[in-house]
Amino acid sequence: MKPPAASDGMVVYDGVSKFFPVRARPGREDSAELMVALDRINASVRKGELITLLGPSGCGKTTLLRLTAGLIVADEGRITIAGTPVTGPRKDACMVFQNFGLLPWRTVMGNVEFPLEIDGMGAAERRDRARDFIELVGLGAFAEHFPHELSGGMQQRVGIARALMRKPILIFMDEPFGALDAQTREQLQEDFLAIWSRTGATVVFVTHSIDEALILSDRIFVFETAPGRIRTVVESQVAAERLGGDVRAHPDFGKCRAELREMLRSEP
Amino acid sequence: MTSSLEMPPRRSVPAPQLTWAQRLREVLLSPNAIRTASVAVFFVIWEYYGRRMDPIFMAPPSAIFQAALELIRNGALEKALIQTLWPFAVGMALTVVIGVGLGIVMAQWRTLEYVLDPFVNALYAIPRIALIPLIILWAGLEFAGKVTILVSVAVFPITVNTYSGIRDVRGGMLEIGRAYGATEWQIFWKIILPAAIPFIMAGIRLAVGLAIIGIIVAEFFTAISGLGGMIVEYANVFATAKLFVPIIVIALVGVVLTELVMWLERRMSRWRQLERERF
Ligand SMILES: Nc1ncnc2c1ncn2[C@@H]1O[C@H](COP(=O)(O)OP(=O)(O)OP(=O)(O)O)[C@@H](O)[C@H]1O
Numbered sequence: 001m002k003p004p005a006a007s008d009g010m011v012v013y014d015g016v017s018k019f020f021p022v023r024a025r026p027g028r029e030d031s032a033e034l035m036v037a038l039d040r041i042n043a044s045v046r047k048g049e050l051i052t053l054l055g056p057s058g059c060g061k062t063t064l065l066r067l068t069a070g071l072i073v074a075d076e077g078r079i080t081i082a083g084t085p086v087t088g089p090r091k092d093a094c095m096v097f098q099n100f101g102l103l104p105w106r107t108v109m110g111n112v113e114f115p116l117e118i119d120g121m122g123a124a125e126r127r128d129r130a131r132d133f134i135e136l137v138g139l140g141a142f143a144e145h146f147p148h149e150l151s152g153g154m155q156q157r158v159g160i161a162r163a164l165m166r167k168p169i170l171i172f173m174d175e176p177f178g179a180l181d182a183q184t185r186e187q188l189q190e191d192f193l194a195i196w197s198r199t200g201a202t203v204v205f206v207t208h209s210i211d212e213a214l215i216l217s218d219r220i221f222v223f224e225t226a227p228g229r230i231r232t233v234v235e236s237q238v239a240a241e242r243l244g245g246d247v248r249a250h251p252d253f254g255k256c257r258a259e260l261r262e263m264l265r266s267e268p
Numbered sequence: 269m270t271s272s273l274e275m276p277p278r279r280s281v282p283a284p285q286l287t288w289a290q291r292l293r294e295v296l297l298s299p300n301a302i303r304t305a306s307v308a309v310f311f312v313i314w315e316y317y318g319r320r321m322d323p324i325f326m327a328p329p330s331a332i333f334q335a336a337l338e339l340i341r342n343g344a345l346e347k348a349l350i351q352t353l354w355p356f357a358v359g360m361a362l363t364v365v366i367g368v369g370l371g372i373v374m375a376q377w378r379t380l381e382y383v384l385d386p387f388v389n390a391l392y393a394i395p396r397i398a399l400i401p402l403i404i405l406w407a408g409l410e411f412a413g414k415v416t417i418l419v420s421v422a423v424f425p426i427t428v429n430t431y432s433g434i435r436d437v438r439g440g441m442l443e444i445g446r447a448y449g450a451t452e453w454q455i456f457w458k459i460i461l462p463a464a465i466p467f468i469m470a471g472i473r474l475a476v477g478l479a480i481i482g483i484i485v486a487e488f489f490t491a492i493s494g495l496g497g498m499i500v501e502y503a504n505v506f507a508t509a510k511l512f513v514p515i516i517v518i519a520l521v522g523v524v525l526t527e528l529v530m531w532l533e534r535r536m537s538r539w540r541q542l543e544r545e546r547f
Pocket residue numbers: 020021037055056057058059060061062063064208
């Protein structure tokens with residue numbers, strides 16, 4: 001198999017594997033074996049596209065995202081972002097966390113300005129920009145509230161605003177709407193798509209919901225478990241309907257969903 | 269499209285209006301009114317029985333008040349107060365710095381933890397009172413001795429709380445900093461330390477109580493200065509009315525300091541309170 005060239009895409013995975021030690025039996029620490037969490041992943045994410053990593057629990061989606069974000073290191077292969085190998089977290093690639101990842105002692109404003117505070121930007125300038133993004137995610141009236149005074153959906157809007165602060169070229173999202181109720185989730189999916197379409201950022205989005213994958217993505221990387229591999233990459237047939245329309249109303253939605261379910265269920 | 273992003277502004281509801289009778293009831297039955305009444309009744313009973321007892325054992329509040337006026341007028345109280353509060357302030361500042369510093373060092377560097385924890389555990393296990401004669405031998409009876417005794421008595425809750433506060437910071441919290449490219453230094457100042465503040469403040473609150481005990485005990489031993497010295501001096505000559513004056517001053521100082529620290533603690537841990545109310 002020919003490894004994809006680095007110039008092909010925004011994120012390129014070239015034979016990426018990750019092993020985790022299986023806990024050794026008590027008294028026999030030397031017997032630790034390695035478990036293959038990800039097995040030689042080859043894939044490429046194009047610039048400006050929104051892809052989802054879809055798969056059952058434990059297939060390694062989070063692991064691949066954390067590898068891409070530079071939070072952990074691959075045991076084999078390499079990952080490049082915009083042509084540069086990943087060696088650690090990059091400032092132009094920002095993360096939205098599953099459990100929102102807000103700092104509870106900071107207000108909405110304090111949380112959103114955090115990335116630029118890290119960058120050493122002056123307080124006035126970064127607050128101006130934070131105010132714009134807080135406004136953008138619809139939380140203008142809540143800038144001085146603490147995370148625990150907000151609903152889950154509102155907290156994740158803060159998480160999104162924070163991720164946008166550096167105007168990143170790449171956004172990582174690990175089941176960002178997984179902790180929300182169905183209605184809030186749909187609202188956030190819709191709002192996030194609207195925001196994303198204006199930013200031009202590339203998005204790598206982890207989910208285990210087939211509907212969510214269909215609603216959001218250009219392409220879907222379908223995973224299989226033990227060892228974690230990408231089984232197929234599916235071009236979404238309904239992607240064109242995402243913005244402004246209702247993907248669920250698309251005549252092919254049911255068919256696509258059934259196909260994906262079949263793909264996830266059947267072992268090869 | 270953007271219209272769906274807007275949140276409706278919060279509606280404010282006017283507080284319900286109370287009638288005069290309800291308001292009066294509320295004032296009379298308020299916690300502070302009950303507290304004041306309770307203390308007043310206590311003093312009346314004390315005055316009544318205090319006058320009927322042998323003045324060597326008991327003094328009524330009126331006699332204590334007279335004694336207090338005398339001690340204020342001749343400057344003895346002011347002198348003793350300064351002799352106690354000055355080393356108290358210095359000792360407390362040192363306690364916070366050393367306590368928090370030790371806690372941070374032990375929580376952040378495994379090696380230093382292993383180097384230090386036998387000593388910390390040993391000192392924690394010994395009743396610090398047992399060390400006072402030794403400390404006096406080394407540091408003397410005056411300022412340095414008092415400060416050393418105070419620190420040795422009060423420092424541990426701060427160290428222990430700082431340590432557990434830092435260790436309690438979840439990996440997910442640190443990952444926020446790492447994912448956003450914060451340096452180790454920034455992660456410490458912007459994530460680890462703020463997350464540990466409620467623990468540290470609780471440690472400081474405990475330390476203030478211990479520090480008051482520490483400094484008075486130190487002054488009992490040295491018996492030549494400060495409010496503690498005053499107590500020993502008047503007790504030895506059975507000047508019971510005067511004896512009560514430093515006791516009451518210490519009680520007042522203790523209440524004021526504890527309230528102050530609790531207020532600070534509430535202010536700095538507001539987020540944690542919100543978190544607790546939520547879950
Ligand atoms: N730090 C770690 N140490 C050991 N094993 C790990 C670690 N992180 C992940 N694993 C293992 O790697 C495998 C993949 O985990 P991962 O969290 O990537 O799955 P996932 O696809 O995100 O699942 P989910 O949908 O439940 O979040 C799992 O078997 C998990 O137990």
